[in-house]
Amino acid sequence: MRDLSWPAEWSFLAAGLSRFRGTIMVLAPGDRGKSTLIRLLYLFFLGEGRRVGWIDSDLGQSTVGPPTTVGLVISRGKAVTFEERLFTPHFHFIGDTTPEHEIVATACYAAELAHFASARCDVVLFDTCGLFSYPSGYLLKMLKIRLVDPEVVLAVGEKEEFAMWQRFLRDRLLVLPVPKEATEKRHEFRRGYRQQLFTRYFAQKKVLTLPLEMLRFSLPCYPYFFESALRQEKDEVFFLARGEKLLFSDDGASLFMEKRGQQIPILGMLCGIFSEEGKELGLGMIQEVNLREGTIAVWGVCVNPGKPGAIVPGCLRLDERGEEKGRHFLFSSPLRMERW
Secondary structure (H helix, E strand, O other): OOOOOOOHHHOOHHHHOOOOOEEEEEEOOOOOOHHHHHHHHHHHHHHOOOOEEEEEOOOOOOOOOOOOEEEEEEEOOOOOOHHHHHOOOEEEEOOOOOHHHOHHHHHHHHHHHHHHHHOOOOEEEEEOOOOOOOOHHHHHHHHHHHHHOOOEEEEEOOHHHHHHHHHHHHHHEEEEOOOOOOOOOOHHHHHHHHHHHHHHHHHHOEEEEEEHHHEOOOOOOOHHHHOOOEEEEOOEEEEEEOOEEEEEOOOOOEEEEOOOOEEEEOOOEEEEEEOOOOOEEEEEEEEEEEOOOOEEEEEEEEOOOOOOOEEEEEEEEEOOOOOEEEEOOOOOOOOOOOOO
């Protein structure tokens, strides 16, 4: 692992980090080679005999955990396989391919994994997403830095882009040039990459038939998660979530949001599978809602042991091949950023 192919622009890092212990966070807008840098650092520190934690908080282009999640793997001696990264037991479900609408949840979940890893590892590598726009990208990066408190922050780009962060982080920030090898990834490539990951993940799916009252419309970091919102009055079956009435269609295939006047398909919706205590067990896709029996059928993959106690729909609908078929916001936190 010592004979790594560092881009010429980054070749000095091996000598500079040879004795490093602690957390390194990597910042950069999209397509700067951020993921390549994390991978090289990961292999380098493994070659140095360190126990390494690798955290990926890029929800749309996950290298650790499935898309729409923040993931962590811990390794020593040898690099983890693709399967071990994809099916890591250490992950948190956000439910979207961008953190823009769940800034607080993304930052808190990523920091939780960072603290978990730092207590067990010599080095923790923290990969961030490419969201750099103001104010959402600024807020997300600020929260992650404040909550994680990394010893070193590596930024990839021009020094002028990170002048504000340099004043904030001072000597903890090191700006690296963009390597010549960095290439732009088009939207179609990113979407195709996610489909490959979803396809591989759900190849191990099993049918889970659960009580409909397990459906939730909030993540476990908010108190609403722990309250069942299912209601039934006369011939109507509906949920009340944060002042919004979500009424099931007669066939259970969609929900009508009265305030927004929207009919949202629910079948095929990507969802997080949680225990009653709010621990992520795995991901699923909603396949059927049976209003007569009061059940919901989910194609689920559970990577952690435990009894399912809640199902939280994300923002993506998928088909059986893992292809994205639409985005809808069914759940929301009290701190959503959608008005920004």
